[in-house]
Amino acid sequence: MSISESNTNMNVIDRDGLDRLFEVLVSEGYLLIGPRVRDASVVYDEISSTRDMPVGLKDEQEPGRYRLHERGDGAVFGYVVGPHSWKRELFPPVQKLYQVQRNGGKPDMEAPAADVQKRALIGVRGCELAAMAIQDKVFVDGPFVDEQYKRRRENLFIVAVHCNEPAATCFCGSMGTGPAARSGFDLAMTEVIGGGIHEFIVETGTELGATMLDAVPHRESTEDDRVRRAMINETARQGMTRAMRTDDVHRLLTRNYESPRWEEVSERCLSCANCTMVCPTCFCSTVEDVTDLSGDHAERWRKWDSCFTSDFSYLVGGSVRPSISSQYRQWLTHKLATWQDQFGVIGCVGCGRCISWCPVGIDLTEEVAAIRESEHPAKRYV
Amino acid sequence: MSTIEMTSDMGVIGADPMLPSWYAVERVRRENHDTFTLELCACDGETAFGFQPGQFNMLYVHGVGEIPISISGDSERQDIVTHTTRAVGTVTRAMWQLKRGDTIGLRGPFGTVWPVEEARGRDVVIVAGGIGLAPLRPVLYSILHHRESYGNVVLLYGARTPDDRLFVDEILTPAVESRIQVDETVDRAVTGWGGKIGVVTSLIPRAGFDADEALAMVCGPEVMMRFTIEALQRRGMDADQIYVSMERNMKCAVGFCGHCQYGPTFICKDGPVFRFDKIEHLFGIREL
Numbered sequence: 001m002s003i004s005e006s007n008t009n010m011n012v013i014d015r016d017g018l019d020r021l022f023e024v025l026v027s028e029g030y031l032l033i034g035p036r037v038r039d040a041s042v043v044y045d046e047i048s049s050t051r052d053m054p055v056g057l058k059d060e061q062e063p064g065r066y067r068l069h070e071r072g073d074g075a076v077f078g079y080v081v082g083p084h085s086w087k088r089e090l091f092p093p094v095q096k097l098y099q100v101q102r103n104g105g106k107p108d109m110e111a112p113a114a115d116v117q118k119r120a121l122i123g124v125r126g127c128e129l130a131a132m133a134i135q136d137k138v139f140v141d142g143p144f145v146d147e148q149y150k151r152r153r154e155n156l157f158i159v160a161v162h163c164n165e166p167a168a169t170c171f172c173g174s175m176g177t178g179p180a181a182r183s184g185f186d187l188a189m190t191e192v193i194g195g196g197i198h199e200f201i202v203e204t205g206t207e208l209g210a211t212m213l214d215a216v217p218h219r220e221s222t223e224d225d226r227v228r229r230a231m232i233n234e235t236a237r238q239g240m241t242r243a244m245r246t247d248d249v250h251r252l253l254t255r256n257y258e259s260p261r262w263e264e265v266s267e268r269c270l271s272c273a274n275c276t277m278v279c280p281t282c283f284c285s286t287v288e289d290v291t292d293l294s295g296d297h298a299e300r301w302r303k304w305d306s307c308f309t310s311d312f313s314y315l316v317g318g319s320v321r322p323s324i325s326s327q328y329r330q331w332l333t334h335k336l337a338t339w340q341d342q343f344g345v346i347g348c349v350g351c352g353r354c355i356s357w358c359p360v361g362i363d364l365t366e367e368v369a370a371i372r373e374s375e376h377p378a379k380r381y382v
Numbered sequence: 383m384s385t386i387e388m389t390s391d392m393g394v395i396g397a398d399p400m401l402p403s404w405y406a407v408e409r410v411r412r413e414n415h416d417t418f419t420l421e422l423c424a425c426d427g428e429t430a431f432g433f434q435p436g437q438f439n440m441l442y443v444h445g446v447g448e449i450p451i452s453i454s455g456d457s458e459r460q461d462i463v464t465h466t467t468r469a470v471g472t473v474t475r476a477m478w479q480l481k482r483g484d485t486i487g488l489r490g491p492f493g494t495v496w497p498v499e500e501a502r503g504r505d506v507v508i509v510a511g512g513i514g515l516a517p518l519r520p521v522l523y524s525i526l527h528h529r530e531s532y533g534n535v536v537l538l539y540g541a542r543t544p545d546d547r548l549f550v551d552e553i554l555t556p557a558v559e560s561r562i563q564v565d566e567t568v569d570r571a572v573t574g575w576g577g578k579i580g581v582v583t584s585l586i587p588r589a590g591f592d593a594d595e596a597l598a599m600v601c602g603p604e605v606m607m608r609f610t611i612e613a614l615q616r617r618g619m620d621a622d623q624i625y626v627s628m629e630r631n632m633k634c635a636v637g638f639c640g641h642c643q644y645g646p647t648f649i650c651k652d653g654p655v656f657r658f659d660k661i662e663h664l665f666g667i668r669e670l
Contacts, residue, residue, distance in 0.1 A: 097400050100487075102444055106404050106425045107485055143651065144399040144636035254645075257667045284640030287633050291445035298445035302400075305639070312641060313631050316470050320630065326669035334643065341646035 009204045010221040010229075017216050018076065018200060019049050021159070021187075024215040025120040030157055033089055034122030035082070041066055042082035044089070047122065050076055061167035061352065064361030074198065077123055077161045077191050080170060081351050085280030086121055086128055087135060090152045095302045097287065102296040115148055120157040124185065126178030127170075127349040129160060131280035133184055137343040138283045157208065160185035164232055166240045169352030171365060174243035177349045179236040187213060190229045201229045244365040245372070246336070246346060252372055253337040257329065261371050266325035268360050273306035275354035275362075276331065281347050284312070307331050332364060399636045402442045402487030403429075407480045408462060414546050417513060418478050419454065419466040422486060430460035433491035435498050435520030436627065436655040440635045441465065442487030443480070447473040450632045452517035452654070453491060458527060463488065466516035466548070492635045494655040496521045496599050497625055505533040505591040509610045511540045511582055511602025515548050517627050517654075518601050522553050526560050533596075535562045536589045540582030540606070544568055544575045563590055582606065586613040593618035601627040608665065611658060621659035628653050628661070645670060 013021065022032055026048075034047040037054050047053060058071045059079040071078045101108040124132075136153065139146040160181035163170075172178030181188045186209030190201040201221055204210045221229075276282040286305035291298045305312060308327045313320035321327050339347030348364070355363045405422040412418050420441075424431065433439075433453050442448040449471070455464025469478045480486065498521055506525065510518050525532055537557055541547045547554070547566070557564050565585045567578040578585070582602070598619060600610050607626050614624055628649050633639035635650045642649035645664040647656070664670055 100444060105485075107444065109401065109404075109487075111398060111401055139638065142637050144638070146638060147398050257670070283638065285633065285638065286641070287448065287639075289445055289447050295445055300442075300448075305633075305641070307640070315629060315631055316468070321669045323669060330643070330670075338643070338646035342648070 009210070010226065011202050011204070011213060011218040012221050012225055013200050013202055013213075013216055013218045015074075015076075015198045015200075017218060020216045021212065022047075022049055022120075022122070024212055025157060028118070028212070030118045030120035032120050032122060033086075035077075035079070037068065040068060042068070042079050042084075044082075044084040044086065044121075053123075054079055058165070059167060061169040061356040062361070063169065063355050063363050064358055066356045073193055075164075075191060075193050077189075078165065078193075080163055080165070080167045081125060081128065081353060083278050083353065083357055085278065085351075085353070086124060086132060087280050087283075089119055089121065089156075090132070090149050091135065091139065091146075091283065091285075091304075093304045095148070097300045097302050099297065099299040102298070112148070114151050116151065116155065118155045118157065119152070120159065122159045123161045124158050124181070125161060125163055125172075125351075126181040127172040127175070127351040128280055129158070129181050129184040130172075130175075130177035130349040131351070134281045134343065134345055134347060134349070135283060137345065157212070158185045158187075158205075160188035160205075162188065162190045162233055162236070164191060164236050166236055167352060167356070168241055169355040169363075170240055170350065171242040171244050171352060172350035173237055173240045175246065175346070175348060175350030179240065180233045185209070190232055192225075192228060192232065201225050242352065242365055244348075244350065244368060248372070249346070249368060250337040250340050252368070252375075253333045256371050256375075257333070259371050259374060261367065261374060262325040262329045264370075265328050265362060265367055266323065268362055269308075269324050269328050270359060271308040271324045271327055272359060273308040274357045274359065276306040276308060277304065278353040278357045279335075280349065280351060280353070281335075282306075286312075307334070332367060335364075336368065399489070400634065400638075402440070402448075402489045404485050405463065405488045407482055407484045407486060409482060410478065410480055413466060413548050416468045416470065417466065417546075417548065418469060419464060420477060420480070420486075421455075422463045422465075422488065423461060425485065431463045431491075432460055433457055433463075433520075434495040435524055436496040436517060437491035437493045438517075438635075438654060439463065439465065439488050439490030439492070440632075441473075441477065442489075443473050443476045444485070444487075446476045448487065448489075448633075449473045450492075450635060450650075452627070454516040454519045456523040456527075457520050458523070466513070466519070468513055489635065492650055494653055496627075496655055497597055497657075498524050501597045502528075502531045503533065505596035506535045507538070507586075507589060507591050507596055507598040507614070508536065509538045509582060509586070509598065509600045509602070509614075511606040511610075512542060512546065513548070514600075514602035514606070514627075515539060515553075518599060519549060519553055521599060522557060522562075525562070526556060529560050529562075534591050536591050537562055537564045538582055538585040538589060539564070539566045540585075540602070541566070541568050543570050544572055544577070565589065581609070583609045583613045586610065586617060596623060598624045599626075600624065604628075611665075621662050622657055624658040625655055626658055626661075627655050 139149040163179035310319040404425040409421040454466040630642040
């Protein structure tokens with residue numbers, strides 16, 4: 001569905017209206033989580049108003065490269081995605097599973113209370129909504145349910161933003177997840193800036209979204225607004241330079257477990273795990289046990305883990321995947337192929353984070369293309 | 383959010399699949415120099431523990447860690463939960479130190495089961511290597527309880543040395559008495575061993591079963607299973623008559639942690655027992 005066909009109620013708020021919306025959400029008990037700048041990159045953390053946000057900044061991204069620049073305008077959402085993804089709000093990087101106190105008899109076990117904090121996520125992109133829907137399949141839709149994840153998910157208010165200017169690493173267009181947000185939001189905004197205008201065209205996705213928007217000064221959208229919005233989205237779509245072919249990728253990768261390309265990429269890959277940490281869908285975790293000095297009080301923590309470590313696949317006698325080539329093969333083949341067997345969807349949303357944050361600039365779209373190419377070498381005319 | 387139904391019990395969390403229940407150690411029994419059997423019973427003394435042959439539990443030792451261990455007991459006994467494992471890691475070493483009355487955290491049972499029901503009325507070939515006999519012991523208990531329901535039953539067992547042989551009194555001897563053909567071999571003999579020496583696959587060509595209709599259940603190191611399957615197939619068995627139990631690193635057992643992936647499968651949910659034709663295409667791939 002293209003954005004111009006969406007049949008949602010559309011209104012317009014001005015620049016001050018955005019801060020007003022934040023105030024409304026806070027007054028309704030929501031913790032605002034949104035983009036802000038830390039360590040020269042856009043991350044997601046608590047914000048209190050647009051003053052905390054990367055106003056007037058743009059990100060320049062290339063394989064192995066991420067830089068923030070001044071835009072020269074006051075755009076609030078004039079960048080795309082940084083090293084953080086929203087998964088940290090639902091599936092925290094470090095989370096206590098339970099603690100146990102030994103006291104002679106049956107130990108006392110205590111699990112953390114349900115996280116009932118309501119969170120409003122500000123500026124969620126189309127690719128990120130798709131990523132959340134993918135993680136739902138892992139943590140909520142399976143035979144077992146991660147209750148903490150589910151509870152946090154239920155308590156979200158999502159303000160989506162359609163991307164106006166994709167980065168060079170973005171390929172959401174070919175993954176069908178962006179640059180416009182499709183579904184799964186309470187409100188979705190198109191930022192309109194230029195020619196003395198700075199407004200947000202707001203679509204309503206849920207009744208809750210409509211209720212919040214009602215408390216903010218707004219006007220109904222006009223035909224002009226809707227045309228402008230469609231044009232902005234079309235420009236974004238056409239501005240995307242990267243793409244990945246996915247129709248054949250499941251069969252391609254699962255018949256290429258022995259491709260020499262895995263060895264080739266392993267000569268560049270540092271197995272640093274950056275790609276898995278920045279990926280908005282990667283869900284692997286490990287556990288860590290800690291005790292106090294007496295040994296009577298023990299805690300069990302869950303932490304993000306990565307298939308790029310040899311510990312990850314350790315069995316008695318050694319690691320199943322000790323080589324970088326088999327680790328990279330596991331990551332890419334899972335992400336793009338076997339994920340489909342497991343969850344019915346591809347595990348990649350085209351956000352490009354793994355490309356930008358790879359220290360050596362490995363680009364998964366290029367790796368897939370190279371494996372495809374290796375099956376059909378270009379004809380050489382001698 | 384619209385994608386997930388809101389629940390009314392806000393603030394009350396549902397059953398958390400990562401939280402263990404407490405069991406008390408009833409007995410720790412030494413099997414050989416590095417292998418022991420742990421018998422547990424529910425701390426409340428009432429909870430019946432039901433499982434099917436092939437399934438596993440996650441066992442948690444206070445402050446040390448949690449690991450998957452297959453259940454090696456009799457599935458018709460619900461008062462005792464039995465596990466047999468080698469003390470080769472931090473958690474299993476700590477487990478061997480436990481004494482009667484100590485508590486242990488247990489989650490489970492998890493995973494797929496051996497085809498004990500499908501095998502009724504047919505010949506059964508059980509091939510075990512080393513500790514691989516432990517996950518198969520519940521199958522043997524089941525067959526011993528209902529011996530008349532099965533055709534020819536063959537147990538082929540390979541151990542490292544005669545001293546490493548497991549369950550001699552519980553399984554190997556009663557099996558022979560119940561008309562189960564038990565054929566054993568060891569990698570390395572000691573003085574007094576009058577039996578066979580060599581790999582377990584060498585027992586397959588002459589084992590007494592009807593390859594056209596038998597079911598095979600195989601558990602041991604991956605390389606042993608590979609050669610066993612080849613030998614069974616040379617006898618004329620098809621991939622869909624052969625079942626194997628796979629092992630991978632595992633942290634959660636409920637499909638969250640990602641560690642136990644084997645190609646498209648999660649060993650915890652889709653395994654550990656697989657009909658071989660389901661994973662045949664993955665079996666020879668190195669470092670998968």
